[in-house]
Amino acid sequence: MMTNSLESQCSHLDQIGDFPSGQTVCPQCVEMGDRWVHLRQCLVCGHVGCCDNSKNTHATKHFHASDHPLLRSLEPGDSWIWCYEDEVIIDGHPAGKNQK
Numbered sequence: 001m002m003t004n005s006l007e008s009q010c011s012h013l014d015q016i017g018d019f020p021s022g023q024t025v026c027p028q029c030v031e032m033g034d035r036w037v038h039l040r041q042c043l044v045c046g047h048v049g050c051c052d053n054s055k056n057t058h059a060t061k062h063f064h065a066s067d068h069p070l071l072r073s074l075e076p077g078d079s080w081i082w083c084y085e086d087e088v089i090i091d092g093h094p095a096g097k098n099q100k
């Protein structure tokens with residue numbers, strides 16, 4: 001059993017890969033000719049999808065299809081990570097710190 005200490009809010013952080021953060025579109029929405037509200041990026045494989053305020057919720061669909069629990073916001077100024085499994089927001093995690 002996992003303890004629920006503050007230090008280990010999320011047990012998936014070691015799955016985070018190294019991805020460019022320069023995407024500005026949801027590719028699946030573009031393909032459908034649809035629009036999105038905010039962009040989210042899967043931190044396990046780098047997939048880019050749209051947020052739950054968007055009609056197509058591609059980021060959440062990606063989680064259900066892939067079991068990749070971690071995503072971050074691609075919105076300028078946002079630095080949080082969301083874990084679907086643990087349902088926690090990790091604020092200011094330095095994922096993507098290598099972005100130029």
Ligand SMILES: [Zn+2]
Pocket residue numbers: 009010011012013069083084085086
């Ligand atoms: Zn987690």
Ligand SMILES: [Zn+2]
Pocket residue numbers: 026027028029036049050054056057058059
């Ligand atoms: Zn989308």
Ligand SMILES: [Zn+2]
Pocket residue numbers: 042043044045046047062066068
């Ligand atoms: Zn993924």
